[in-house]
Amino acid sequence: MLPTENRMRRPQDFATAVRRGRRAGRPLLVVHLRTPSTLETDPHAAGGGPSPARAGFVVSKAVGTAVVRNLVKRRLRHLVRERLSLLPPGSLIVVRALPEAATADHDRLARDLDAALRRLLPGDEAGGLR
Template sequence: MDARSWRLAAGRDVIASRKSRPSAGRSSVPVRGFPRALRLGRRSEYEAVYRGGQRRSSQQFIVFFRPNGGEHSRFGISVKKALGGAVVRNRIKRRIREILRLSQSEIPSGWDIVIHPRSTVARAEFASLQAELLRLLRSVVK
């Protein structure tokens, strides 16, 4: 075995040993995530919300929604390219997903919801985004 292949093999061994290590110091408390079951994924699902749903808007968001007949609400986030480059758009989506993750208990269930952020979202404070989006989502039920 030459030196190069030994280094590659050693690198693989190190990586494998990191993966197989027990999780020392990690708590057993479940992490509240944003699983795929709570997301809209297909284009047809988005189109169904646009065609058969209603719309609410605010200074920072446009929210489209329609009942889905299920136990949980499902969410889609659509960020226009005009809002910025990929880094900016991905940051906006991460912030919205975090708001949804933190506020799962406050969000009405049984809806398909598509969120369109407006250009002011990129510069807004997280707390103001959270308050405004939750206000819009609560208005879905009314």
């Protein structure tokens, strides 16, 4: 489960990440990452510091039944939670599962996510990825 402060909920945040962010496609998923050009502050954050990185997930009906979609979403949430510390503060990340993600195991999803993040993050920040 992602902490509340790291969950993307507003449709505007999804649109910003997808339209203005960089994209990396892999066989199982597509990752959209919007990093802030300047440190933005979240007016709701305690202390007015930089807002935390937030993640959202898109798993369409093309992936499978509701049970399969929820399984894929849970796996992706778990994988992204482990990698949130690699993202700059204020980042927005949207992970869109492709139909092949339904039959992929946890390790294949992790490899595709890591490969996408390596393409999207600068060298120093991507260093913690496998």
